[in-house]
Amino acid sequence: MxxxxxxxxxxxxxxxxITYSLIAIQTIVFLLNYLLPSLQLQEKGVMFGPFVAYYHQYWRFITPIFLHFGLSHYAINTIVLYFIGQQVEALYGH
Structure with a gap:
């Protein structure tokens, strides 16, 4: 080789x-939500807690991680994930 x-x-x-993968996923979700507002992820109950309890939709605990309300929210979370994620992976592994 x-x-x-x-x-x-x-x-x-x-x-x-892992950090880079999470950043890629949240970037894709942000772009989809921004470029295709007809998806209306927030309005369709993606983060609605009672659906977890009543309908056992446990994936709703994970999806809010990747949703952002605006460019500044996305940018700040991405920067923090980039720097802290590198340190966490260096200390604890992947």
């Missing part, structure tokens, strides 16, 4: 790839 490719793979494997 090419040494350059091997070094790149090792850097990726040792890097904070």
């Amino acid at each position: 090419n040494p350059t490719i091997k070094r790149t793979l090792n850097q990726w494997r040792n890097g904070p790839y």
